Ligand code: UDP
């Protein structure tokens with residue numbers, strides 16, 4: 001029997017887990033043509049999440065878990081899931097039941113037809129504010145305009161990946177991760193499945209706008225270096241402007257035989273150019289930060305224990 005791993009990053013999800021297990025258990029019992037492994041990655045939760053996972057594993061050995069030494073963030077938790085999953089295919093799911101487990105048979109069906117990356121695309125986004133919907137729409141637009149790699153719209157991390165996608169993703173070990181862009185970047189046969197995204201079953205969302213903006217910037221800078229070109233695009237008209245203004249001032253001085261009096265204009269210019277410089281430094285800093293992080297070459301996470309066994313980091 002083929003084995004399928006369901007990877008679930010969980011951070012402070014004590015309220016959702018019982019519901020999640022109930023739904024997954026029902027589903028796994030219905031599909032008896034596959035062996036399932038539910039791999040929780042406990043991302044340094046501060047509540048009873050890990051205790052609940054351990055209790056579940058007591059009575060159901062299909063439950064496995066990786067317990068992080070602290071909170072490393074969802075992206076890193078997903079990578080750990082890929083590292084520890086044993087299945088021939090993996091499915092990423094959120095712990096809050098926003099991704100309905102009932103879609104899993106359909107994902108598997110397309111996998112059996114030969115697709116490597118079967119991703120779920122949202123038809124609706126219930127329980128989200130219009131501002132979140134609007135910003136995410138704009139973000140996809142910007143991201144797509146910056147790169148030739150096709151970006152999947154309205155798609156989260158809910159998807160099934162064949163083993164070779166898993167192995168490919170495990171080779172991408174950068175620290176500022178944006179899984180969404182990595183799924184696109186690795187390629188392979190993709191298939192879209194539509195679904196209705198449900199509101200979170202219990203607990204609170206872990207995302208806030210700061211985290212989303214961080215993720216958006218990581219997404220763009222991990223995908224493409226074209227923001228670097230902004231400096232070129234801005235520098236060209238700036239220098240043309242400078243040249244024209246310089247000629248104008250000199251010509252005027254010669255024509256009316258008078259010294260330059262325009263200190264206000266100079267102040268404005270100083271402000272203008274220093275504004276541009278600050279912005280360009282910001283862009284350079286963005287990439288410098290990435291280089292800095294990658295050259296450190298640190299392990300991306302540490303595991304406290306795996307299925308009850310302590311990791312010694314040897
Ligand atoms: N999550 C995580 N680490 C974090 C934040 C979130 O593992 O630092 C998990 C969380 O437990 C959930 C999933 O990532 O399973 C999605 O989080 P959430 O539902 O809060 O995000 P949203 O659905 O609002 O985008």
Ligand code: MG
Nearest residue numbers: 094096098200
């Ligand atoms: Mg959620």
